[in-house]
Amino acid sequence: MNQKTIIITGSSSGIGETLANYFVQKGHNVYGLSRSRQNKISFNHIATDITNKENIIQSIHQIINETGRIDVLINNAGVGMLGAIEDVTKEDLEKLINVNILGTIYTMQAVLPLMRLQKSGHILNVSSIASNHGLPFRGFYSASKSAVDRITESVRLENKKTGIEITTLNFGDIQTPIAESRIQSTVSGFYKNNFDKLLKSIDEEVEHGMKPEQLIPTIEKLINKRNLKPHYHIGKPMQTFSITLKRIIGQRKFEQLLAKYSKLD
16 A cells, blocks of 8 residues: 555544544545644644635645645535525625635645646545535535535646546535534524424434445545546435436426425425
8 A cells, every 4th residue: 555645624523534534544644634623633633724825835835844745635624504595694605615615725726736746646625415406595505515516627627637636525414513513694584484494404414414434435445546537426325316316307397396305385
């Protein structure tokens, strides 16, 4: 096994922590970038605010100085958001954009020059199956992950034939503490009944989602694979099939199914 230098953002809990602990146990040189850290971790941790470009550059330079190379970047840091489009505040929207979109951009900008010099490297940007749908009360979250998808497609083309593999991991529901840090707008009276019914089912779906450990075989395979596809959809069968179903039955019928599934009056 060739030892790799692997950077994982959002490593303080959930998917990021699970992947970081696994890969360090497999003998890789793993750096977790997050603002906070758990007490019991086996990987290197660098306190980093991914919404601060200069902070990211400093962290990446530290890793380069210590290891001389970067083989894998897993852009895992992200935040959820719930609320009606009409009710969102500027402050909440900016927080979402800063973490989910700008954080992903900044880390890619920091590692791409070295990966081009190496003529190798893997960048895996964590997205969501929700990026393919305008979900009720999750519209801005869906939009932020859709932006990650489109940005990834563009940067793949801009770095074609450089030896760098770039893709998105479009997850379905995963058992993580995402609800604890979720941005939740105050919902106005018009939407409150539908929102309250949907919120309960959203939390139940996360609670019964895939375990982070179930993602490991796929991700381990991808960081050793060439000619990656633009997107990998990983989740329960019905969630991954929703993308195909939408194409088969058309937008309007899919919207009707989504409204019924979301318990909308």
